[in-house]
Amino acid sequence: MNIHEYQAKQLFKLYGIAVPDGLPAESPVHAEQVARELGGSAWAVKAQVHAGGRGKAGGVTIAKSYDDIVEFSRKILGTQLVTKQTGPEGLPVEMVFVEKTSQIDKEFYLSCLVDRGSERVIFIASSAGGMDIEEVAETSPDQIVTFEVSPAAGLQPYQCRNVAFAFGFKGDQLKKLEKIMSGMYALLLEKDANQIEINPLVTTDTGDLLALDAKINFDDNALAAHADITAMRDAGQEDEKEHKAQQHGLNYITLDGTIGCMVNGAGLAMATMDLVKLKGGKPANFLDVGGGASTERVAEAFKLILSDKNVKAVLVNIFGGIVKCDIIAEGILAAVKEVGVNVPVVVRLEGTNAPAGRKILSESGLNLIAAEDLAVAAEQIVALAEGV
DSSP: OOOOHHHHHHHHHHOOOOOOOOOEEESSHHHHHHHHHSSOOOEEEEEEEOSSTTTTTTEEEEEHHHHHHHHHHHHHHHEOOOOOOOOTTTOOOOOEEEEEOEEEEEEEEEEEEEHHHHHHHEEEEEEEEEHHHHHHHHHHHGEEEEEEEEETTTOOOEEEEHHHHHHHHEEEEEEEHHHHHHHHHHHHTTTTTTEEEEEEEEETTTSEEOOOOOEEEEEEGGGOOOOOTTTTTTGSHHHSHHHHHHTTTOOEOOSSEEEEEESHHHHHHHHHHHHHHHHHBBSSEEEETTTTTTHHHOOOHHHHHHHHTTTTTEEEEEEEEEOOOOHHHHHHHHHHHHHTTTSOOOEEETHHHHHHHHHHHHSSOSSSEEOOHHHHHHHHHHHHHHTT
């Protein structure tokens, strides 16, 4: 789960990470009020969307008067901001973040994240702040410092010093960087975050260190333990179908193909999508209905798949283990009748009572094709999606 910049900076403050003074606003008038409350003579006004690249997309401005703030807010609020991370449809801008500006001396990049490969928390730091870290890695890898944190020992002072030396920090700035890195590490562990990114981390003309931007991504599987983080969720920034899927305990990701896929088990779902691709088709989604695969869950899954106007055919691949295939088949029939599926559906059942399940589907009289072999099912669904 992602959160907005202003929310991330609220958390930063709780963990001792210095940020500029700023507040969110939901209207042009409110944005002006915030600026007057903050004081100063210049403000950064930032569109709040769950995506990077806002500045290059026109979602950030430096306002030097209250009129500038009102004008920019009126222009950006209520629009769809399109950045390189949003796709062509963009994301809705329903809030701006008004922040006091700072006299920037230098910019740096700093992040920490859970690395699944090493099973460690790692820090990534670079003196090339303000740039995409992927671009820096490609063009100037020598500017990147990376290290792992031992889960037993935790973040060590010498590791913070190594980053400080790479940044050219000394004395008080070294201590400030250690405080920021320690705060990031504590926040990541205590709130079950996957990644925390500051880009840029800046030094000011007075020698202070400030997190000028903030991005945090949280582990969805741990949200039940963090009501405060869950309360920060902005469903308007998420794919509507993916959000609905979460409400029904389904794992769903929207893709850009024409073949809807409904599978029980994440690994089997990936294999099914790979096979569809191998046979010349394009999956419209990833959808794991889980081990239970109840009638209600299957019905909701069909609704999600068919809400995508690009879907021309649906492939159902269910392995009956805990739940028997004949029970699954009855559930599929009930779901199809409830939803009113009007595209071809190929169902491959395997596992306990699979022959009985396939017989139920074949004799249903509905627009369903019961398949025994997954490769054959994939070929059939690709042909049906193409109208062959």
